[in-house]
Amino acid sequence: MQNVEVLVEALPYIKDFHDSRMVIKLGGHAMVNEAVMEKTIRDILLLYFVGIKPIVIHGGGPEISEKMEKFGLKPKFIDGLRVTDRETLEIVEMVLDGKINSKIVSTFIKHGGKAVGISAKDGLLVVARKKTVKKKVGDEEIELDLGFVGESEVINPDILEVLVNNKFIPVISPIAADKEGNVFNLNADVVAGHIAGAVKAKKLIMLTDVPGLLRDPNDRNSLISTIRVSELEEMLKENKIKGGMIPKVESVIYAVKNGVEKAHIIDGSREHSILIELFTKKGIGTMVIR
Numbered sequence: 001m002q003n004v005e006v007l008v009e010a011l012p013y014i015k016d017f018h019d020s021r022m023v024i025k026l027g028g029h030a031m032v033n034e035a036v037m038e039k040t041i042r043d044i045l046l047l048y049f050v051g052i053k054p055i056v057i058h059g060g061g062p063e064i065s066e067k068m069e070k071f072g073l074k075p076k077f078i079d080g081l082r083v084t085d086r087e088t089l090e091i092v093e094m095v096l097d098g099k100i101n102s103k104i105v106s107t108f109i110k111h112g113g114k115a116v117g118i119s120a121k122d123g124l125l126v127v128a129r130k131k132t133v134k135k136k137v138g139d140e141e142i143e144l145d146l147g148f149v150g151e152s153e154v155i156n157p158d159i160l161e162v163l164v165n166n167k168f169i170p171v172i173s174p175i176a177a178d179k180e181g182n183v184f185n186l187n188a189d190v191v192a193g194h195i196a197g198a199v200k201a202k203k204l205i206m207l208t209d210v211p212g213l214l215r216d217p218n219d220r221n222s223l224i225s226t227i228r229v230s231e232l233e234e235m236l237k238e239n240k241i242k243g244g245m246i247p248k249v250e251s252v253i254y255a256v257k258n259g260v261e262k263a264h265i266i267d268g269s270r271e272h273s274i275l276i277e278l279f280t281k282k283g284i285g286t287m288v289i290r
C-alpha cells in the first residue's frame with residue numbers, strides 16, 4: 001500500500017513533467033563513487049521511462065586533477081576554471097571523452113537505456129571561443145590567460161533534437177571547438193546552463209557534493225531551499241559564492257533567465273536525490289526560481 005501511495009504522490013509531477021526536457025549535469029565530485037553514479041543513472045532512466053527527456057552533461061574535475069598529478073602537473077584554478085595548457089588539454093580530453101563519457105554511456109546501456117556519448121564539439125553543438133578572465137588588482141584591471149579554456153559563442157541544438165526526438169539520451173562532455181577546429185576545455189556547469197537555455201528545458205538539475213547552495217560554505221546546515229535569481233545575483237556580486245560554486249551559480253542564473261522554468265542544485269552523492277527533489281513537495285536541495 002505504501003508503494004502505491006508514493007506513486008500517487010508522484011502522479012501530479014509525472015503529469016507535469018511528461019514529454020519535457022530536463023538537462024542534468026553530473027558533477028565530477030558526485031561521480032567519484034562509482035556505485036553512487038550507477039544509482040544516479042538508474043534514477044535518470046526512471047525519469048526517461050516516465051516520459052521525461054533527459055539530456056546529460058558531465059564534468060570530471062577531480063579525475064582530471066588526479067591524472068594531472070600522476071603526470072607531474074599541478075592543477076591550478078582561477079574562479080573555478082582550470083588553467084589549461086596543451087599538455088593539460090590532452091589529459092582533459094583523455095579523461096572526459098576517453099573515460100568518463102564512455103563509462104556513463106556503458107552504465108546507461110547496462111540498465112537498459114539508449115544513451116549516445118558525444119562531446120560539445122560534435123555536430124557543432126557548442127561553438128567555442130577562447131575565454132579570458134579580467135581581475136581587479138588595486139585600481140587596475142588585468143587580463144588573465146587561462147590557456148585553452150573556452151566559453152560558448154553559439155549553441156546549435158540540432159544534434160540534440162535528432163537524438164532526443166528519436167528517444168536517445170545524449171551524454172555530453174564539455175569539450176568544444178571554435179570555427180577553426182581548435183579544441184577548448186569548457187566548464188561543464190556553464191555548458192549545461194547554455195544547453196538548457198537553448199533546448200528550452202523545463203529544468204536544469206546540477207548534481208554536486210554539497211547539499212545545495214549554502215549561505216555559509218563552511219556550514220552544511222545553512223542550506224538555502226528556494227532562492228530567486230535576483231537574490232542569487234546579489235550573492236555573486238557580494239562575493240558570497242566561491243570556487244566551483246561560481247560557474248554553477250552563473251549557469252543557473254543564465255538558464256532561468258533564458259527560458260528554463262526552474263533550476264536545482266542538489267547533492268548527487270545522496271541516494272535518489274534527483275527523485276526526491278523532483279517528485280516530493282519538500283525536495284532536498286536548492287531550487288532557483290525567476
Ligand SMILES: Nc1ncnc2c1ncn2[C@@H]1O[C@H](COP(=O)(O)OP(=O)(O)O)[C@@H](O)[C@H]1O
Nearest residue numbers: 027028029208209210213214217241242244245
Ligand atoms: N555558497 C556555497 N554553497 C555551496 N558550496 C560552495 C559554496 N561556495 C563554494 N562552494 C564549493 O563548491 C563546491 C562544488 O563545486 P565543484 O567542486 O566544482 O563541484 P562539481 O564537481 O560537482 O562540479 C563545493 O564542494 C563547495 O566546496
Ligand SMILES: CC(=O)N[C@@H](CCC(=O)OP(=O)(O)O)C(=O)O
Nearest residue numbers: 028059060061081082186187188
Ligand atoms: C575550464 C574547466 O575548468 N573545465 C573543467 C571541465 C570538467 C568539469 O567542469 O568538471 P566538474 O563539473 O567536475 O567541475 C575542468 O577542467 O575541470
